[in-house]
Amino acid sequence: MKQVTVLGATGGVGYAxxxxxxxxxxxxxxFARTKSxxxxxFGEEKKVKLISGNVLNETDLIEAIRGSDAxxxxxxxxxxxxxxxxxxxxxxxxxxxxxxxISLILCDNIYAYGDKDSYVAETSxxxxxxxxxxxxxxxxxxxxxxxxPTLIVHLPDLYGPNAVNTLxxxxxxxAVIGKKANYIGCPTVERxxxxxxxxAKAIVELSLRxxxxxxxxxxxxxxxxxxxxxxxxxxxxxxxxxxxxxxxxMIQFLGIFSPQMRELVEMMYLTERPVYLNGExxxxxxxxxxxxxxxxGLRETIDGLRNESIHTL
Numbered sequence: 487m488k489q490v491t492v493l494g495a496t497g498g499v500g501y502a503x504x505x506x507x508x509x510x511x512x513x514x515x516x517f518a519r520t521k522s523x524x525x526x527x528f529g530e531e532k533k534v535k536l537i538s539g540n541v542l543n544e545t546d547l548i549e550a551i552r553g554s555d556a557x558x559x560x561x562x563x564x565x566x567x568x569x570x571x572x573x574x575x576x577x578x579x580x581x582x583x584x585x586x587x588i589s590l591i592l593c594d595n596i597y598a599y600g601d602k603d604s605y606v607a608e609t610s611x612x613x614x615x616x617x618x619x620x621x622x623x624x625x626x627x628x629x630x631x632x633x634x635p636t637l638i639v640h641l642p643d644l645y646g647p648n649a650v651n652t653l654x655x656x657x658x659x660x661a662v663i664g665k666k667a668n669y670i671g672c673p674t675v676e677r678x679x680x681x682x683x684x685x686a687k688a689i690v691e692l693s694l695r696x697x698x699x700x701x702x703x704x705x706x707x708x709x710x711x712x713x714x715x716x717x718x719x720x721x722x723x724x725x726x727x728x729x730x731x732x733x734x735x736m737i738q739f740l741g742i743f744s745p746q747m748r749e750l751v752e753m754m755y756l757t758e759r760p761v762y763l764n765g766e767x768x769x770x771x772x773x774x775x776x777x778x779x780x781x782x783g784l785r786e787t788i789d790g791l792r793n794e795s796i797h798t799l
Contacts, residue, residue, distance in 0.1 A: 487555040487694065489513040493541055493579075496523045498649025499593045499641070500560035502686035508533055510690065517541070517550040527648065541575055544582075551582060556589040556693060562651055565618065565749030572621050573628070580632050589635040591693050593685075596640055596761050598623040603759040608640075608702045608767055616752040626702065635699040639689050642707045642763055643756075646682030646783065647790040653757075654679065658784075661723045662791045670732045671757030673712030678762050680707030681783035691772055698771060706765030708780045718781060722788050734758075 490507060494500040495516035504527075507514045513533045518524050521538035528534050539546030541561055551557050559579065563571050583590050597619040598612045614620045629636045645654040653670050660667035671677060688705045692698050710718075716729050734754040741748030769775050 487512055489515065489554045490556045490558065491515040491517060491551045491554040492558045492560060493517050493550065494559070494561035496520065496527060496648070497560055497562045498644055498646055498652060498682045499685055499689075500558070500562075501527060501648040502646060502682040503558050503560060503593075503689060504528060504534070506683070506686040506690045515550055515554060517546075542571065542578075544578060547578065547582060551586070551588065554588060556591060557583060558591045558593065558689070558693070560593045564746060566745040568618055568621050568749075573624060576625050576628060580628065580634065583634045584632060587634070589637070589693070589699065590629065590632075591637040591689060592625065592629060592639065593689060594622060594626065594638050594640050596642055596756070596763065597621075597753070598626060599640075599761050601755050601759065602761045605762045605764045606704070607764040608704055610764075615755070618749075618753065630700065635696070637689075637692055637699055638702045639685075639692065640702065640704045640763060641685050642678040642680050642705075644682050644685065645679055646685075646787050649682050649787075657729070658719065658723075658788060659791055661719050661725045661727070662788055664725060664727060666727045666730055667719075667725075668730045668732045669712050669716070670737070671712060671754075672733070673716070673729075673731055675758060675760065676709040676711050677757070677760050678707045678709050679780065680705060681778045681787075683786075684777050684783075688768060688772065688775065692768075695771075703768055703771075704763040704765050705768055706763040706777075708777060708783075709762065710780055715780075718784055719788075722785050 492500050492504045495504045496518040504514050504516050508531055515535045516524055516528050517537045524536040537550050598614055599606045600613040600619055601615040612623050614623050626638050644652050657667045657669050685705055737747055737751050741751055
C-alpha cells in the first residue's frame with residue numbers, strides 16, 4: 487500500500503495506527519474533526535496529509551479517501567449518537583469504497599459477542615445483550631456482505647498514548663496529577679486491557695496481508711485485577727491518594743445528569759463479568775506476535791500524561 491486513510495486519526499487507536507503506518511514508510515491521510523489537534527499530533531511528521539472535516543459529510547469523506555488503497559475506520563462516536571450515526575456513516579463509507587474499489591479495516595470492540603463471561607474466539611456465536619452490541623454486530627455483518635476487501639478486528643479495553651476516551655484514562659490522569667482517581671468496575675475481577683500501540687501493530691500487519699481479508703480477528707491483551715492495577719499505578723506515579731471504585735449504581739446515578747453515563751450503564755456487565763478475547767488465531771498468523779507488558783505500557787502511557795500535564799501548567 488502506498489497511501490492509506492485513517493479516519494478518526496486523533497483518537498487513541500487512530501493515533502496509534504497513524505504512527506505505526508508512518509513508521510513503515512506508508513503515506514497517510516490523517517482525518518479528524520479538529521485541524522489544531524491533527525497539527526499538534528502529526529504536524530512534524532513526514533509523509534502525512536492532514537485533513538479536517540466531518541465524516542458524515544460526503545464531500546469531506548470523499549476528499550479524505552481519494553487516492554488511498556485502504557481506509558482504517560477508527561471513528562469514535564459518543565455513545566448517545568450511536569443509533570443515529572454508526573450505520574449511516576458505515577453505509578456511506580462502504581458505498582464510496584465499493585465505488586473506487588478500496589479495502590476497509592474496522593477497529594471494533596467486543597460488544598457484539600454479548601454477555602459470555604468467558605473467552606471468545608472469532609468463531610464464537612455473537613449474541614449481543616445490549617443495543618450497542620446489536621449495532622456493532624450489524625456493522626460487522628454489513629461489512630462482510632459488501633463487495634470490498636474488509637477486515638474486522640476486535641479489541642478489548644484500551645489504554646495508551648492519547649487514548650483519552652477509555653475507561654482507564656481518567657484513572658491514570660488523576661493519579662498523575664495527584665488527585666483521587668476513579669476506577670470503573672470491580673477491583674477483584676480480572677479485566678483485559680490492550681496497549682493501543684500493540685493494537686495498531688496487529689491491525690497494520692494484518693492489513694498488509696491480502697489472504698486475511700474478509701475475516702474477523704481478535705487481538706487479545708493482558709489480564710489484570712483492579713487492585714493489582716492500583717499498585718502498579720501507585721508505583722509509577724508515586725501517588726498517595728486512594729482509588730475510588732465506581733460501580734453500576736453510581737453510573738446509574740450519574741446518568742441522571744450525563745447522557746454519556748446513561749449510555750454506559752448497559753455496558754457495565756463487562757466490568758463485572760468480562761468477556762476475554764481468544765487470540766490464538768492471530769498468534770498463528772503473526773508467529774512473532776508479542777504484547778507489551780502491562781508494566782511497560784502503563785509506564786509509557788503515564789509518561790505521556792505527565793508531559794501533557796507539564797505543558798498545560
